[in-house]
Amino acid sequence: LGDMDFKVTGTADGITACQMDIKVKGLSYEILVNALKQARAGRLHILEKLTDTIATPNADVKEHAPTMVTRRVPNEFIGALIGPGGKVIQEMQKETETTIVINEDPVTEEGIVEILGVGRVGIDAVMAKIDSILFKPT
Numbered sequence: 001l002g003d004m005d006f007k008v009t010g011t012a013d014g015i016t017a018c019q020m021d022i023k024v025k026g027l028s029y030e031i032l033v034n035a036l037k038q039a040r041a042g043r044l045h046i047l048e049k050l051t052d053t054i055a056t057p058n059a060d061v062k063e064h065a066p067t068m069v070t071r072r073v074p075n076e077f078i079g080a081l082i083g084p085g086g087k088v089i090q091e092m093q094k095e096t097e098t099t100i101v102i103n104e105d106p107v108t109e110e111g112i113v114e115i116l117g118v119g120r121v122g123i124d125a126v127m128a129k130i131d132s133i134l135f136k137p138t
Contacts, residue, residue, distance in 0.1 A: 003022060003023045003024045004020065004021070004022045004023070004024075004031075004035070005019075005020065005021040005022075006018070006019075006020045006035050006039070007019045008036070008039035008040075008043065009043070010043055011047070012044060012047055015039075018039075063119050063120070064118060064119065065118070066116065066117070067116070067117060067118070067119070067120065067123060068114060068115065068116045069115045069127070070112060070113070070114050070115075071115065071127065071130060072105075072108070072111065072112055072113070073110060073111045073113055073130065074110060074111070074134075075104065075109050075110060075111055077111065077133060077134055078102060078104070078111040080133050081102060081111070081113065081130065081133055082102065088133075089102070092125075092126055092129055095125070096117065096122035096123070096125045096126050097117060097122050098115055098116060098126055099115075099117070100113065100114070100115055100116075100126060101113070101114040101116070102114075113130065115127070
Protein backbone atom coordinates (compact mmCIF):
# COMPACT_ATOMS: atom_id res chain seq x y z
CA LEU A 1 0.00 0.00 0.00
CA GLY A 2 3.00 2.27 -0.39
CA ASP A 3 4.14 1.90 3.21
CA MET A 4 7.33 0.05 2.29
CA ASP A 5 9.97 0.36 -0.42
CA PHE A 6 12.07 -2.79 -0.51
CA LYS A 7 14.80 -3.56 -3.05
CA VAL A 8 16.84 -6.76 -3.16
CA THR A 9 19.54 -7.75 -5.61
CA GLY A 10 21.79 -10.75 -5.91
CA THR A 11 22.72 -13.90 -7.73
CA ALA A 12 21.14 -17.33 -7.90
CA ASP A 13 23.22 -18.18 -4.82
CA GLY A 14 21.93 -15.39 -2.61
CA ILE A 15 21.43 -11.73 -1.81
CA THR A 16 24.28 -9.30 -2.49
CA ALA A 17 22.53 -6.09 -1.41
CA CYS A 18 19.19 -4.85 -0.11
CA GLN A 19 17.60 -1.53 0.78
CA MET A 20 14.39 -0.80 2.66
CA ASP A 21 12.43 2.34 3.49
CA ILE A 22 9.30 2.05 5.60
CA LYS A 23 6.79 4.74 6.47
CA VAL A 24 5.12 2.95 9.35
CA LYS A 25 6.51 2.11 12.76
CA GLY A 26 7.70 -1.44 13.10
CA LEU A 27 7.69 -4.32 10.70
CA SER A 28 6.44 -7.78 11.52
CA TYR A 29 8.71 -10.75 11.00
CA GLU A 30 6.06 -12.34 8.78
CA ILE A 31 6.03 -9.36 6.38
CA LEU A 32 9.82 -9.40 6.15
CA VAL A 33 9.89 -13.15 5.43
CA ASN A 34 7.20 -12.78 2.76
CA ALA A 35 9.02 -9.84 1.16
CA LEU A 36 12.29 -11.78 1.03
CA LYS A 37 10.56 -14.83 -0.47
CA GLN A 38 8.88 -12.67 -3.11
CA ALA A 39 12.19 -10.92 -3.86
CA ARG A 40 13.93 -14.29 -4.27
CA ALA A 41 11.29 -15.56 -6.68
CA GLY A 42 11.50 -12.33 -8.69
CA ARG A 43 15.30 -12.34 -8.73
CA LEU A 44 15.46 -15.98 -9.89
CA HIS A 45 12.86 -15.30 -12.60
CA ILE A 46 14.82 -12.31 -13.93
CA LEU A 47 18.11 -14.24 -13.82
CA GLU A 48 16.51 -17.10 -15.75
CA LYS A 49 15.34 -14.70 -18.47
CA LEU A 50 18.81 -13.15 -18.64
CA THR A 51 20.60 -16.49 -18.98
CA ASP A 52 18.07 -17.64 -21.58
CA THR A 53 19.03 -14.58 -23.63
CA ILE A 54 22.77 -14.55 -22.97
CA ALA A 55 24.10 -17.87 -21.65
CA THR A 56 27.64 -16.64 -20.97
CA PRO A 57 29.16 -13.16 -20.73
CA ASN A 58 30.99 -11.79 -23.75
CA ALA A 59 34.77 -12.07 -23.63
CA ASP A 60 35.10 -8.35 -24.39
CA VAL A 61 32.91 -5.29 -24.17
CA LYS A 62 32.19 -2.96 -27.06
CA GLU A 63 34.78 -0.29 -27.83
CA HIS A 64 32.61 2.56 -26.52
CA ALA A 65 31.72 0.81 -23.22
CA PRO A 66 33.20 2.08 -19.96
CA THR A 67 35.93 -0.26 -18.76
CA MET A 68 37.88 -0.67 -15.52
CA VAL A 69 41.15 -2.56 -15.19
CA THR A 70 42.91 -3.24 -11.90
CA ARG A 71 46.65 -3.68 -11.62
CA ARG A 72 48.81 -4.37 -8.58
CA VAL A 73 52.21 -2.73 -8.25
CA PRO A 74 54.87 -2.93 -5.53
CA ASN A 75 54.54 -0.14 -2.94
CA GLU A 76 57.98 1.26 -3.77
CA PHE A 77 56.71 2.29 -7.23
CA ILE A 78 53.61 4.21 -6.10
CA GLY A 79 55.59 7.45 -5.74
CA ALA A 80 56.98 7.09 -9.26
CA LEU A 81 53.47 6.49 -10.65
CA ILE A 82 52.11 9.57 -8.92
CA GLY A 83 55.16 11.75 -9.59
CA PRO A 84 56.13 14.99 -7.86
CA GLY A 85 52.97 16.87 -6.99
CA GLY A 86 50.93 14.31 -8.94
CA LYS A 87 52.48 15.36 -12.24
CA VAL A 88 52.99 11.87 -13.74
CA ILE A 89 49.51 10.54 -12.94
CA GLN A 90 47.84 13.77 -14.06
CA GLU A 91 49.69 13.70 -17.40
CA MET A 92 48.76 10.04 -17.93
CA GLN A 93 45.09 10.81 -17.25
CA LYS A 94 45.11 13.82 -19.58
CA GLU A 95 46.95 12.07 -22.45
CA THR A 96 44.87 8.86 -22.30
CA GLU A 97 41.49 10.31 -21.27
CA THR A 98 41.32 7.88 -18.36
CA THR A 99 40.85 8.14 -14.63
CA ILE A 100 43.52 6.50 -12.47
CA VAL A 101 42.98 5.72 -8.80
CA ILE A 102 45.78 4.35 -6.61
CA ASN A 103 45.14 2.77 -3.21
CA GLU A 104 47.48 0.92 -0.89
CA ASP A 105 46.69 -2.61 0.26
CA PRO A 106 48.07 -2.84 3.81
CA VAL A 107 47.82 -6.64 3.84
CA THR A 108 49.91 -7.35 0.73
CA GLU A 109 51.86 -4.08 0.91
CA GLU A 110 51.09 -3.39 -2.74
CA GLY A 111 49.50 -0.54 -4.61
CA ILE A 112 46.18 -1.22 -6.30
CA VAL A 113 45.92 0.83 -9.47
CA GLU A 114 42.43 1.17 -10.98
CA ILE A 115 42.32 2.47 -14.54
CA LEU A 116 38.91 3.62 -15.78
CA GLY A 117 38.24 4.67 -19.33
CA VAL A 118 36.19 4.28 -22.46
CA GLY A 119 37.79 1.88 -24.91
CA ARG A 120 41.01 -0.10 -24.67
CA VAL A 121 43.34 2.40 -26.36
CA GLY A 122 43.71 4.71 -23.37
CA ILE A 123 43.77 1.89 -20.86
CA ASP A 124 46.44 0.03 -22.83
CA ALA A 125 48.52 3.22 -23.00
CA VAL A 126 48.35 3.59 -19.21
CA MET A 127 49.31 -0.08 -18.76
CA ALA A 128 52.32 0.45 -21.07
CA LYS A 129 53.37 3.54 -19.09
CA ILE A 130 53.09 1.57 -15.83
CA ASP A 131 55.22 -1.21 -17.36
CA SER A 132 57.87 1.34 -18.33
CA ILE A 133 57.92 2.79 -14.79
CA LEU A 134 58.14 -0.70 -13.23
CA PHE A 135 60.87 -1.87 -15.63
CA LYS A 136 64.11 -2.85 -13.91
CA PRO A 137 67.09 -3.33 -16.22
CA THR A 138 68.95 -6.55 -15.63
